Amino acid sequence: MTDQVMPTYARLPVTFERGEGVWLWDTDGKRYLDAISGVAVCSLGHAHPAIARAVATQAGRLLHTSNIYRIGLQEQLATHLCRLSGLENAFFCNSGAEANEAVLKIARRYGHHQGIAALRVVVMERSFHGRTLATLSASGNPRIQDGFEPLVEGFVRVPYNDLAAVAALNDPDIAAILVEPVQGEGGVRVPAAEYLPGLRAIADQRGWLLMLDEVQTGMGRTGQWFAFQHSGIQPDVISLAKALGNGVPIGACLARGIAAQMLGGGKHASTFGGNPLACSAALAVIDTLESGQWIARVAALGARLLAGFKTRLGNNPRVVDIRGKGLMIGIELDAPCTALVAEALARGYLINVTADTTVRLLPPFILSAEEETALLDDLSALITAYTAR
Ligand SMILES: Cc1ncc(COP(=O)(O)O)c(C=O)c1O
Incomplete structure (x- = not known):
C-alpha cells in the first residue's frame, strides 16, 4: 500500500478490478459475492448494462456544463424523484453528507x-449523517466527532425509537427533527411501526420540520422507493x-411545502x-428499477434472507438478534466481531460489521435464488464456526 493516500480507512488487503452483477473479481482473479453492494450503493449490481450504456453515451455527448445554465437531465430527474416521493422539488449534490x-x-x-x-434540530443517539463538520456534529457517534471540536452547534440528542423522549422536549428553539427511518451505521436498527407516524404527529403539533435521512434506506433498499413509505406519512425533507x-x-x-x-x-x-x-x-x-420491478422483489427477498438466517442461527446463544427491513439485514453477536469480515473475505464474501457487534448485509436486489442459498449457508456456517471458538 502506498503512503501517498491518507490513511483514513482501515482497508482490507484486496483490490478489485472487475465486476458483473453481484460478483467482483480481485487482481488475482478470485471471485467474491458482494453482499454489501459497495455499502448500499450498487443495488443493481456491478457493470449493469443499462447503466453502463447510459453513462457511456452521456460521456460521449456532454459531461458537465454548470448549474448557471439549465440542465435538461437534472430537470427530468427532479420530476421523477418528486413523482416517486410525493415531495415537490430537489437540490442535487454529490454525496450523502452534502445532501x-x-x-x-x-x-x-x-x-x-x-x-x-439559534435553531436546534432534534437528532438521535447512534445516528450517522456523514463526515462534514455539520453532519458529524449531527451524528450520534462520539468516535467520529473526537478530535474535531468545536462541533457545530444546534443539535439536541435523544435516544432512537423513543417517542416519549421527543415529546418531552421543551425548548422553544427546536424547529426540526432529523432521523434515519432505519439506522444503518448504528447497527441496522428498525424502529417500531408507530415511530415515524409519532414523530410526524409531534412535528405537526409543534410546527417542526420532519427531515428524513434516506441516504442508505432510499431508492428501494427497504422494499419501498423510500423507507417512509412503509409508514404512510409524508416527511417535509x-x-x-x-x-x-x-x-x-x-x-x-x-x-x-x-x-x-x-x-x-x-x-x-x-x-x-x-x-x-x-x-x-x-x-x-430509476428506469431499470421501474421496468424490472426490482423493488417489489426486495421485500420478499429480504424476508426470505431474514427467515433463513433465523432458521440457521436463531438457536445460537451468541447471536443476540437477527433483524432488518428489506435488504438491510443485521445479525448482532454478543461481542465485537470485526474479525468475521476478513474470514468472509477469505471465503469469497463481502460483508460488513457495524456498531462493532453487528454483521451487516446490504445485498444487491438482483441476487439469484442460487446466490441467495449460498449466502445463507456459507455465512451462517462462518458465524457458527466463529461463535463456537
Ligand atoms: C444514513 C446515512 N447518511 C449519510 C451518510 C453519508 O453519506 P456519504 O458517505 O455519501 O457522505 C451515510 C453513509 O454511510 C449514511 O448511511
Missing part, C-alpha cells in the same frame, strides 16, 4: 423564517445519495451537483 448539509441549511433557514435565531447513481456519485435533497421554499436564489450551490453525467446514471437507475 444532509442541504437538509440542515433548510432547517436553519426555516428557523430564521420562524423568528428563531429527505436526503438521498448512495444507490441513486448505482456507483456514479450523486446526492439529492428533496423538500415540500414551506421547506421547499427555503433555498432560494444564491442560498446554496454545488459545482458538480446534478451534472449531466450523474443525472444520466440516476435516470437509468
Whole structure:
C-alpha cells in the first residue's frame, strides 16, 4: 500500500478490478459475492448494462456544463424523484453528507423564517449523517466527532425509537427533527411501526420540520422507493445519495411545502451537483428499477434472507438478534466481531460489521435464488464456526 493516500480507512488487503452483477473479481482473479453492494450503493449490481450504456453515451455527448445554465437531465430527474416521493422539488449534490448539509441549511433557514435565531434540530443517539463538520456534529457517534471540536452547534440528542423522549422536549428553539427511518451505521436498527407516524404527529403539533435521512434506506433498499413509505406519512425533507447513481456519485435533497421554499436564489450551490453525467446514471437507475420491478422483489427477498438466517442461527446463544427491513439485514453477536469480515473475505464474501457487534448485509436486489442459498449457508456456517471458538 502506498503512503501517498491518507490513511483514513482501515482497508482490507484486496483490490478489485472487475465486476458483473453481484460478483467482483480481485487482481488475482478470485471471485467474491458482494453482499454489501459497495455499502448500499450498487443495488443493481456491478457493470449493469443499462447503466453502463447510459453513462457511456452521456460521456460521449456532454459531461458537465454548470448549474448557471439549465440542465435538461437534472430537470427530468427532479420530476421523477418528486413523482416517486410525493415531495415537490430537489437540490442535487454529490454525496450523502452534502445532501444532509442541504437538509440542515433548510432547517436553519426555516428557523430564521420562524423568528428563531439559534435553531436546534432534534437528532438521535447512534445516528450517522456523514463526515462534514455539520453532519458529524449531527451524528450520534462520539468516535467520529473526537478530535474535531468545536462541533457545530444546534443539535439536541435523544435516544432512537423513543417517542416519549421527543415529546418531552421543551425548548422553544427546536424547529426540526432529523432521523434515519432505519439506522444503518448504528447497527441496522428498525424502529417500531408507530415511530415515524409519532414523530410526524409531534412535528405537526409543534410546527417542526420532519427531515428524513434516506441516504442508505432510499431508492428501494427497504422494499419501498423510500423507507417512509412503509409508514404512510409524508416527511417535509429527505436526503438521498448512495444507490441513486448505482456507483456514479450523486446526492439529492428533496423538500415540500414551506421547506421547499427555503433555498432560494444564491442560498446554496454545488459545482458538480446534478451534472449531466450523474443525472444520466440516476435516470437509468430509476428506469431499470421501474421496468424490472426490482423493488417489489426486495421485500420478499429480504424476508426470505431474514427467515433463513433465523432458521440457521436463531438457536445460537451468541447471536443476540437477527433483524432488518428489506435488504438491510443485521445479525448482532454478543461481542465485537470485526474479525468475521476478513474470514468472509477469505471465503469469497463481502460483508460488513457495524456498531462493532453487528454483521451487516446490504445485498444487491438482483441476487439469484442460487446466490441467495449460498449466502445463507456459507455465512451462517462462518458465524457458527466463529461463535463456537
Ligand atoms: C444514513 C446515512 N447518511 C449519510 C451518510 C453519508 O453519506 P456519504 O458517505 O455519501 O457522505 C451515510 C453513509 O454511510 C449514511 O448511511
